[in-house]
Amino acid sequence: MAVSFALALLLLVSYFLDLPILHAAWMWIALSVVGFFLLYLFCKHRLATPEKIAEHLNRTAPQWEESAQLLLKPAAELSLLEAKQLQRLRAQPLHAEMLLPNPFVSALKLSVASIVCAVLTLWLSYILRLEVPHATQALPSSHTAVLLPTITRFDVELVPPRYTQRERITSSSLDLRTFEHSQATWTLELSQPVRAARLIFNHDDTIYFPAEGLMRQASTTLSRSGFYFLEVETEHGIERSNYYKISLARDEPPTISLLEPHQRTEVDLMRHSRLTVVARIHDDFAVRESKVQAVLAQGKGENIRFKKFFFPFDFIHRGQHTKTLDLLALGLKPGDELYLTVEAKDNREPQPNPARSETVLITTKDTAEVETDFSMSLPVAAQPDYFRSQRQIIIDTEKLLRERRMLSPAAFQARSEALGVDQKVLRLRYGKFLGEEFESAIGGTPMEEIEQSLAPKDSTPHPLLKFIRHVHDENCGHLSKASLAALEKNPNETTVEKLMSQFVHTHDTEEGATFYSDAIKAQLKAALAEMWDAELYLRMHKPEEALPYELKALKLLKDLQQNSRLYVQRMGFEPPPLKPDEKRLTGKLDKVSSRTDSQTVVSQDEFATVREALAVISNLRSGQELVSGNALQHLTQGARALARAAESDPLRYLDALQALRQFLDAAEQQGRAPLVYLQPIERAFWSLLPEPEPQPKRRDLPVPALAKSYFQHFGYTR
């Protein structure tokens, strides 16, 4: 028993001596077994002497009647009484073997218990040893706040901004997840006085805890996401906590959607002068202010005036804001435009977030405005469809000839007549280019007759009439009707004026009023003459005879078009052609000297520190055990780059930064550190690096002499 106790003691001692528990447990088992057998060997004789057994029997069983020692005495030495007592004892059923205690049973039990304990320890240590790698593989996450030894309590109270109407939160989890502009108050309880304690934000912003007492508080307003850590300066040095994340939720500006009116709305002021504006405004917290902005645009052309109005909403129900505008009260007149926008501000502090909706345009139709007619100066461009072209006339003529059999003579004649009118209209149109616009009697047909034929059933004038008849108004300034009639009577007659025109210089003649050259005029005239003939035969109901003239007219017109297209007026100075090949490089260049420039371009790689740190990590992971000072320096520089990245994206990089710092701390203290830390660090560094751009390089092509001579004869054999 004593041996087992000693063994347990030994185990404890061995544990404190930092011997592996495994070995100690094995030793324990071995010593338990050995101890038991030693006990058995050495104590066997000492424990069970006959005297002691007799004494024990006397003590435990009353039926022995304190005379067990008699059995030990030799029979010769027994007195009579003793012999009698012995006989009595022998007559009784006595089970000495049941009463005899085996002193080794308890020792055996203890030994077995000891062995069981040892096996248990062994098993426990085995399990613990299995779990140790797990523990190192799982990185200490920053969610579980690992406190420094000098700190007994460290928690934070977050007061969200008043306008959010959220409750304050006190938490011991130091990863902050709150609203922008929250007030954070850290409470620090120390177990021993320290020199200074401070919080460092994003590696650049520091808040000091006041230097007195063991209970300290510091507070700040959080305006930037990122990370922070606690640094405590004690007599032994500086201790730093894990990194903690700060992620701030931004208060977004209100979102406005205009339900009514639609993007472009036209209102009839006479019917509805009231306009309802419905907007749905939503914000994270509350909408403090909302209004309708109306801009009234009045006037025409360059004379436009703008007026701006603001109206509050009439009533608000579940985020639906409604306002009814009286457009007449606004001063909206027909032809004016109104631009509507909804503006809103939320209750963010210190500055509210403003928001604007899209702009809606409200127009009113001005029915009083008269549509301006097209002027006579642009007849061709304005109404080209009313003409039949020469080609169309030809097609129609051919069609008429084809359908001749099916038509009644009257219908045939009517269509031929109509084609003649079309031909006339076309001729007049081309005649306008020659200044023949005042011709009113054509081919002997009275004007009224044509008008009648063209006049449709309804009252509106046929558009073609404009071209056939020149409608005079008061200030037209043209010839009087009488002189016109004289002209109409005999247009081809050689008058005295015509004879004289060869000798006098007349301005403002019809023919001279155009810009065309004589050649074009002559050709145009020839075309008109053909049209005349065509019209003549069409009106004589002989379309087959009119066809050659029509074709000729078309040919002339097309020629004319081609000619006018080719005609370009050349203006200005025409330089002689340059001869750079002859002239270039022929000057005197004695005094000009060649220039040579030499420079070495060194590109600055902004990721050089990251690259070096990554190379160090890859070396360490490939089996290099000791972390050299140089490697530490590179890793520290890489940590700086990682900290910058963690500032903007703490969720992605903070764990890696934490791991890197733990690795660096461990490496600085012990010269080596668990490589498990390096995996997230390597991943973070890798994702920091940009994708490299391709670079030119030389191919590796070891060519034997035979292949070399083959290549040299392969490519070019001349």
Place this chain on the structure above:
Amino acid sequence: MEFALRGLWQWVLWLIAALILAYLVRLELRRPNRRQLALRLLASAVALLSLALLCLEPMYRQPVRVSDAFLLTSGSDAKQVQHAADSLHPACIFALPHAPLTDTLDNLERLPNVAMLLRRYPHVRRVHIFGDGLRPDELESLSHLQLVLHLAPLPDGPVAVSYPHRIALGEPLRVQGTWHASRRDSLWLYLDVNGEHCDSLSLVGESQLPFELNAVPRQPGKWLYTFCALRTARDTAFAGTIPIQVVPPQPIHVLILESAPNFETRTLKQWASITGNALVIRSMVSREKFFTEFLNTTPFALERLTPSILEKVDVVIIDLQTLVRLSASEQAALRQAVEAGLGLLIALPDAPAVRQLREHDFFLGFFTAVPESRQGRFVRPQGFSLRHSSSTALPIAPLRLRGNFGTEILMQDEAGQPLVLSSTRGLGKVAVSIVQETFRWALEGQRELYADYWSHALKCLARPNLDTDLWTHSLLPTVDLPCHFTLRTSPAMPIAVVELPSGVCDTLFFRQHPIEPTRWESTLWPREPGWHQVQRIGTADSTSVAFYVHSSQEEWSSLRRALMHQATQAFAHLHPHDSVHVSMVQTYEPISPWWFFVLFVMAAAYLWAERKF
């Protein structure tokens, strides 16, 4: 009768025995007592002979009937084997260690390796192979056997994969291969590094599905990419390691000769010099007046092109005008340099005249250029980049190029018309280009595209590295499997050192290829998994090549099985033994030495006893 001891030693032994016998015979003859002389002489001879035969280990010839054997390899189907055994009745069935256990076959015997089959069972002439087949190194030992294949169906997974082992920084790691799916399957393939997806691909279909994944490593070093396949049900169908060594690219030397300063050159200069390449630019400003610029290199005289100047550069970019204006000696120097490996890129502003084509046939004789009426054509060059960005169209010279026989198209437009054509001239290359104003890309901020274009063009043309060692090794080096190395190097008798991950070094000796004197081969049996470095003795450390040894044969198992299929089929195809019909073969069986020992003892005992009585 054959003897195990052969050659000279056999004769030496016979001689010694004869000398001893002669001595013993002489002793017997000179003995006065001539009783039983004949018997004594006989006993001496027998004793000596049996002693000699004990040393010589005689064997006797034994004819054996040829028989079939089954060889079960990994992936063999027990049912199929049983069926075949019922119909063919093989003499013996052997199973290799990786074969699945089959208890139903009665005469099954397990073999540690294939070589044991021949050593132990020489009468086997025809082997039926079941399962996935054998590795090439195992097949070599079966070269004089007739193989009958009963191969298992191809496994599901990647059955062919190719990827580079060593690339320069900026080059893509391109993993191409074939995925085999025995029934319709839908998978996502990923290429990961450090736990991040670099590229992904959705594979849907059955049987052979080709795939390609790309990634650009971001840092020089040795990296392990992971190729994995996920089923739609989120279970990993496959995961394999792809090792890659990324080396920093070696900068090149570019010489640009131009007839007038050019914005194109300016942009090229800015891009190429910032990445450390050496540039020399000579632009003519007037007659015989040049503006010469040296970037990242020491200045030298460049008024005239000489062979020594051209030796220093890897690529020359020149415009047609300058090329035509070069003197005869300069042209000869340029021609000589191109034949020795220099790359030459000629920018064509318009079609060269027929006279120029005739005179400068070496430089311009590999294409025809037809002038095109349409001026100012804009095209999008293609064939140089993996990026699918919408590139801006570039103007080209009003020409239509057509290459002669043997020309290579480096860039083409959308319609497949060549834009940059190159032709081999000796060890070097000559190329013509009609693309103008690539600087538009650089100015628009499409720097990657610009870099892709010029790095591709310069990479194709640059003078090849003729003196380097080129290492290749067999696919998937694995612990305890032979890995074959091929080294192309010019020095005679190369010796290489392999550095194991643990830091232990191993020497690699080479066997010269019988036909190619610069090709050397060797075999390594890797013992440790991880990155190994191999380097020829006498070269700089920077030339060492890394290769990765996979830890177990379970990795890439479907690929390994497919490779064994291929190797076995190819081997059976190359070694047809159908014409050999031998029913009996001769084998030699050793005679037990106990017989000779007993003879010796009897003879010696007689000689001893004869003296006593």
